[in-house]
Amino acid sequence: DVTTNGYGYNNPLGFNPYFERLLPSTQPGALISYLQYVQERVATLKPTFFTNWLGNNDVLSYATAGGADPSRTLTPVADFTTKYKQVLDVLTAGGAKGLVATIPNVTNVPLFTTVKASAIKVLIRSNPALPNAAAASFYIRTGTGAVREATDADYVLLTAQAVIGTGATQANPLPIGVGYSPALANPNELNSVIRAEATARGLALFDANTYFQGVASAGYTYNAVSNSASFITGNLFSLDGVHPTPRGYALVANEMIKAINAQYGSSIQQVNPTNYRGILLP
Numbered sequence: 001d002v003t004t005n006g007y008g009y010n011n012p013l014g015f016n017p018y019f020e021r022l023l024p025s026t027q028p029g030a031l032i033s034y035l036q037y038v039q040e041r042v043a044t045l046k047p048t049f050f051t052n053w054l055g056n057n058d059v060l061s062y063a064t065a066g067g068a069d070p071s072r073t074l075t076p077v078a079d080f081t082t083k084y085k086q087v088l089d090v091l092t093a094g095g096a097k098g099l100v101a102t103i104p105n106v107t108n109v110p111l112f113t114t115v116k117a118s119a120i121k122v123l124i125r126s127n128p129a130l131p132n133a134a135a136a137s138f139y140i141r142t143g144t145g146a147v148r149e150a151t152d153a154d155y156v157l158l159t160a161q162a163v164i165g166t167g168a169t170q171a172n173p174l175p176i177g178v179g180y181s182p183a184l185a186n187p188n189e190l191n192s193v194i195r196a197e198a199t200a201r202g203l204a205l206f207d208a209n210t211y212f213q214g215v216a217s218a219g220y221t222y223n224a225v226s227n228s229a230s231f232i233t234g235n236l237f238s239l240d241g242v243h244p245t246p247r248g249y250a251l252v253a254n255e256m257i258k259a260i261n262a263q264y265g266s267s268i269q270q271v272n273p274t275n276y277r278g279i280l281l282p
Helices: 034-043 056-064 075-094 117-125 159-161 188-201 210-217 244-265
Strands: 049-052 098-099 138-141 147-149 205-206 218-224 226-229
Touching: 034 205, 049 075, 056 218, 056 244, 075 098, 075 188, 098 210, 117 159, 205 244, 210 218, 226 244
Parallel strands: 049 098, 098 205
Antiparallel strands: 138 147, 218 226
């Protein structure tokens, strides 16, 4: 929430208590909002260019909680629109140019795609120690509290590794928000807001959603080095399955540079992603 003072400093409880350290106020000891932080920095630095990539956690935290955690609701479009405009109003007030980016769909990151419900079923049904193994399955608890058999359309998160071996039976289902996300947040409506603001303000746009969809479906090759959205071996995503590796960020930076050059007629040189590491394998 860009307008809540101290948001992130255990506000609401359980959020990153160190976030406020990244947003130091010019007033010692004061807890400020992200919007106030931007206002202070713009007033002090008078920037001529900015990048703005807000909204990812509006979708991610909702999806990882399975849509069931009241503290991690999907941001209403009207609320997102108002606050997104407030941030851009501050950033562009002095005539600064900039780039904004859309929100990737969470179904394109390894946190959601690595563990397949169908693969878990195969393992269960191939276990001779289980009674009636051929017909066995595993169960999940939905956002309404109901328990049902998992389907191949369900997403099992990487975080399920801590509980997937505990049974996942009807009496002990995979808990919502730990290993299963029944209500994946679709970013399309929020992305429409971002695209509209980019057009209205003449800003460069990096369509991160489209880019990561392409990476997830076909990978990306640069200087004969293959990169993909595969967990660990794909080079692009770190071990949390969400955030890019240094190489992943280098590839994203190049896409942003392309968008900036196209919008403003500039000639910023791209970086060589192969100079940056992916996952360090033993």
